[in-house]
Amino acid sequence: MTDKRDQRQHSKDDEQAFLDWLNQGDEAQETALADETWQSRQATANFVSQVSKHSQDASVPNWHREATFDNGIRQQSNTWWSQWLPISSMAFSCFALALVLFNVQLTTTEQGLTLAFGNANVANNGASGVENTADAERLNEQQLAQLSDVLDRRLQEFANQQKLILADHTNDLQAQQQSSNLQLASYILSTSRQERKEDFGDFIKFVNQQRKDDQLSQEIQFKQLEQTLLWQQTANTSSYQDKWQSQE
Template identity: 30%
Template sequence: MSDQYESISNEDLMALWLDNQLNDKQRAAFEQRCLNDDDFAELVQSANQTSVIADTAKDFELPTWDKENSFNFEKYKKVSQPWWQWQGLPLSSVVCSFVAIFMVLTDLNIESRDGRFSIGFGSQLPQETINKLVEQKLNDKLLEQQKTNQVLFAQYLQTLQNQQTENSTQLTQYLLTSSRQERREDFAELIKYVNDQRRDDQLFYANQLKDFQQELSFQVGQRPNYTSPNSGDFDSTQLNDE
């Protein structure tokens, strides 16, 4: 027996035997395995018995029976269910849940006014509230600007006062450095010069303060409080008071 038939599997030999397609060499190998392999021999015996039963079995007719009366089909007919057992109710609940989540996430607002419904997304404040918030912001901004202007005005006034003090100091130093004879000769002229200079400085500083305060008052919407130096109601002590 060649190695080709010795290497053939038991399943292939069994299939060829059942189909009655074994040649002489395959049949010899088949018989040899039946003698040497007990498991293969039992498998062949079982297949042989099954084949004999299949060949000897005869067909028989099915008995006549009434199918309509054998089963109670009324029991399996569709029965109407109550509305709370409706199969679409869970789906409707899920849809309503998604709608509620959408309304919460988008901050959906539904308002009724004068018989009309309006739908909007996001938080909407009434116009009156918005106007109050804007007015409050403007007032805070103006108050902050006014405080800043007051600080600037105080600094500017201090600068003018320092300048006036410096001028007075320079005049004093001039008088001290001059000789006694020159002081006697120029005493009357110096007094007149000091008075004129003081008057001019007061007018100059008053005009500067008036212009500066008008500029600040224009920014905060207030009227200036200083009186014009050219008017009859001007008081030269106003500068000293400031």
Template identity: 40%
Template sequence: MSDQHKQHDKEKAFLDWMEGKNAGEIEPDLTEDPMWQQRMQTAEYIAQQADMYPEQSVPQWNREATFDADKRAWWQWGGLPLLSLTCSIAAVFLVLFNVQLQFNDKGMLLTFGPQQAEVDQNQLNALLDSRMREFAAEQQLYLATFTKDLNKETNDQNMALANYILTTSRQERKEDMTEFFDYLNQQNEATQLSQNRRINQIERALQYKQTNYQESGMNTMPEESDATVEE
């Protein structure tokens, strides 16, 4: 007989012993196993303790009062879940239909879905036009100031050279006149070249800025910046 069958027989014999069936025949078999002997002692101890506990009558009490509902607090109002559900549905509606509320000098504006995109695009285009006009005005002012300063510097240099030539002797003046005209021609060429280079740089900066505004106008807001022209 396998151990599993023996264990099953022991359990059945223990249950029969607990119910008082053939206790005299079953008890010797169970006491041979220390584990089942300890279980028998534990069962006898529990039965002894149960016999020692006196029976008591059930006290009289109002059974119906156990199920009476207490008065609920204000925050336990039954309508709160419904109110919460309503607010959740309203929030989902606002998100799905892209509802936006805007305040401006003219009042309040409530927009839905694509209308808001159209309003944003119009505002973006207006802002781009304003920034382009400001940038063009700044560049024109810078160009005019630069040209004025350059002409003044050239005139001052020419005047200084003329004064120097007039104060020299005739012999030196002849030699210096040749050098003066050579220098003047070189200076004019350098000045014209520098001025053309500055003008080209400013025109390229203006075209580059305008291109960036047009390319980024549909997605991003332009950043306020001033074009810097390297000397």
């Protein structure tokens, strides 16, 4: 790597020395350029310098500049089709103008092509015009009849499709309504059963509670009666004892 860098630096120094010699022509630089490569470059530079010193300025020759570009165009325009092109275009333009001015009409019939100028063919083709009008009317009537048939058929098909769609939709609605009714009925039955069950439970609880209350009231009455009887018995016993004592 260092050798390559040294070589690059040496070549740069030699190039700078050669440039200084070209610009200044110093003799000290000539001694520095002792290499064969730089000697060949020096000889080339001297030759170029001598040639430039001995060369003389020459005046520009007088020549027709436009002819250089016009010759090619003229040679191309000398073909046969390029000569007839303007004439043919002018002729076709005049022919088209004449067709417009004379009102030339080209019509196609069953017999062939008919070429007419202006309104000259009105009288000659009066009958054919009437026939053509009648044919056109008949054709229009046929087309209208066909069109009405097509429309009727399409409308009938559309009506049938709509009927099928409505029938399917009605069936779907009926099925959905039946399902909803079944769900509602099952819900009502389950709810009523639950309510009846709760009502029976409440009634049984009420009856049991009433029985308990009746039993309690009866027990209280029995106890009161028992106490009354005991009290009467005690009172009778005491009265008997008093009588016995008085008799004695």
